[in-house]
Amino acid sequence: xxxxxxxxxxxxxxxxxxxxxxxxxxxxxxxxxxxxxxxxxxxxxxxxxxxxxxxxxxxxxxxxxxxxxxxxxxxxxxxxxxxxxxxxxxxxxxxxxxxxxxxxxxxxxxxxxxxxxxxxxxxxxxxxxxxxxxxxxxxxxxxx
Amino acid sequence: xxxxxxxxxxxxxxxxxxxxxxxxxxxxxxxxxxxxxxxxxxxxxxxxxxxxxxxxxxxxxxxxxxxxxxxxxxxxxxxxxxxxxxxxxxxxxxxxxxxxxxxxxxxxxxxxxxxxxxxxxxxxxxxxxxxxxxxxxxxxxxxxxxxxxxxxxxxxxxxxxxxxxxxxxxxxxxxxxxxxxxxxxxxxxxxxxxxxxxxxxxxxxxxxxxxxxxxxxxxxxxxxxxxxxxxxxxxxxxxxxxxxxxxxxxxxxxxxxxxxxxxxxxxxxxxxxxxxxxxxxxxxxxxxxxxxxxxxxxxxxxxxxxxxxxxxxxxxxxxxxxxxxxxxxxxxxxxxxxxxxxxxxxxxxxxxxxxxxxxxxxxxxxxxxxxxxxxxxxxxxxxxxxxxxxxxxxxx
Numbered sequence: 001x002x003x004x005x006x007x008x009x010x011x012x013x014x015x016x017x018x019x020x021x022x023x024x025x026x027x028x029x030x031x032x033x034x035x036x037x038x039x040x041x042x043x044x045x046x047x048x049x050x051x052x053x054x055x056x057x058x059x060x061x062x063x064x065x066x067x068x069x070x071x072x073x074x075x076x077x078x079x080x081x082x083x084x085x086x087x088x089x090x091x092x093x094x095x096x097x098x099x100x101x102x103x104x105x106x107x108x109x110x111x112x113x114x115x116x117x118x119x120x121x122x123x124x125x126x127x128x129x130x131x132x133x134x135x136x137x138x139x140x141x142x143x144x
Numbered sequence: 145x146x147x148x149x150x151x152x153x154x155x156x157x158x159x160x161x162x163x164x165x166x167x168x169x170x171x172x173x174x175x176x177x178x179x180x181x182x183x184x185x186x187x188x189x190x191x192x193x194x195x196x197x198x199x200x201x202x203x204x205x206x207x208x209x210x211x212x213x214x215x216x217x218x219x220x221x222x223x224x225x226x227x228x229x230x231x232x233x234x235x236x237x238x239x240x241x242x243x244x245x246x247x248x249x250x251x252x253x254x255x256x257x258x259x260x261x262x263x264x265x266x267x268x269x270x271x272x273x274x275x276x277x278x279x280x281x282x283x284x285x286x287x288x289x290x291x292x293x294x295x296x297x298x299x300x301x302x303x304x305x306x307x308x309x310x311x312x313x314x315x316x317x318x319x320x321x322x323x324x325x326x327x328x329x330x331x332x333x334x335x336x337x338x339x340x341x342x343x344x345x346x347x348x349x350x351x352x353x354x355x356x357x358x359x360x361x362x363x364x365x366x367x368x369x370x371x372x373x374x375x376x377x378x379x380x381x382x383x384x385x386x387x388x389x390x391x392x393x394x395x396x397x398x399x400x401x402x403x404x405x406x407x408x409x410x411x412x413x414x415x416x417x418x419x420x421x422x423x424x425x426x427x428x429x430x431x432x433x434x435x436x437x438x439x440x441x442x443x444x445x446x447x448x449x450x451x452x453x454x455x456x457x458x459x460x461x462x463x464x465x466x467x468x469x470x471x472x473x474x475x476x477x478x479x480x481x482x483x484x485x486x487x488x489x490x491x492x493x494x495x496x497x498x499x500x501x502x503x504x505x506x507x508x509x510x511x512x513x514x515x516x517x518x519x520x521x522x523x524x525x526x527x528x529x530x531x532x533x534x535x536x537x538x539x540x
């Protein structure tokens with residue numbers, strides 16, 4: 001059971017999709033602090049606590065969309081997992097793409113999981129809740 | 145023979161020789177010296193009779209050939225084998241070259257000794273030029289076909305990218321509409337009870353988005369037939385149907401349907417398309433069942449020589465004969481969406497698949513009793529793609 005606040009970083013450029021995640025999380029069992037950034041560059045700044053994200057808390061989990069403006073999700077994944085400081089943060093790719101190449105590529109870049117955004121809304125809510133419960137309640141995460 | 149008769153025979157022979165104006169026909173003695181000349185020889189080789197009589201026939205050969213002893217060799221071949229034939233470059237008096245067909249025949253005496261040769265030369269430059277032009281034209285045509293095929297393949301790839309992205313990007317806003325309408329109604333229901341009419345409106349919106357999603361996916365499927373996945377293979381229809389029945393097991397369970405088939409052959413075709421074909425027909429049979437009667441779908445196959453003829457029959461609501469042609473057209477539906485779900489593309493997809501394989505599909509039906517969909521598929525692969533296109537697609 002999580003007693004402290006859990007921080008999740010969502011990297012998603014589409015506002016409507018980001019709000020859906022927020023809705024799903026708020027309806028769930030866990031108390032989650034959700035932060036949203038809009039593109040790959042902001043994501044890296046946030047994770048490194050640089051620039052306007054100077055006071056950012058290191059997230060317990062990152063939900064990453066692949067198709068992002070500026071720096072795309074694949075680049076973010078590669079950079080984070082190559083950085084010894086950041087590589088231990090679990091990254092779950094949450095994207096609309098069902099392409100085999102994207103799936104394989106993501107796992108090759110050491111994504112912790114790959115989830116295809118479902119079109120059905122109920123499925124989406126269920127998945128987000130299952131996701132967060134698994135990563136933030138069931139598994140043991142490294143201390144920050 | 146009298147002198148007069150002889151003279152007239154000689155004149156006749158000369159007349160014959162001179163009429164053969166496209167052939168140089170002349171006599172050589174056993175040493176290769178020119179004994180006679182005809183009008184054709186004058187025309188083809190450009191020499192007058194007075195310029196050649198008594199001269200060696202090697203004067204007609206290129207200098208290098210003479211150095212190599214070719215003229216003598218040619219005569220020797222004619223002597224031993226009776227004839228010599230070749231095609232080669234020859235020169236006219238003015239030095240111009242022409243492509244010649246040369247024959248040398250040996251004339252033997254009673255003791256089988258060669259006493260003279262007949263040499264026949266034909267100018268076949270025209271024929272050779274025509275042959276070369278034909279080859280060149282054919283190469284040009286093939287090059288053009290290859291270019292066009294490459295263009296076609298490129299635009300196919302672009303079309304596929306377009307179709308995929310369009311369907312993908314169209315589904316995102318659809319997802320948003322669907323999700324947020326559900327969120328909205330959940331929120332409102334927390335504080336207000338929605339009356340029946342309002343609930344109906346919400347249902348209309350949501351089923352509208354579901355309908356659009358089906359349409360987008362069906363259009364994508366339709367556009368892909370013949371563009372993507374064109375690997376032709378041998379298909380065991382029995383195994384394929386078992387797979388299809390598995391895909392459709394929910395509707396089968398819900399309608400308590402029975403799908404019946406006996407012996408079915410091995411056919412040649414594109415597996416994913418044939419699966420789609422049978423699946424669409426079976427799904428339709430289940431969908432358009434009579435309300436109180438469990439659907440019974442019978443699949444048969446008849447050997448028709450070069451074709452297999454398949455039939456998928458049901459005991460459903462049937463189709464009015466005046467719609468027999470129309471139902472295969474895209475978006476043509478005979479019932480509204482609330483009566484029967486669907487996009488109206490299923491049968492258009494079936495038709496495209498069957499025709500892509502080189503076959504035909506048609507329907508017979510009696511309203512209120514049932515329907516039979518029949519289609520023929522050629523036994524030998526007759527998929528309508530050029531070999532080059534197929535090879536390129538398989539390579540990529």
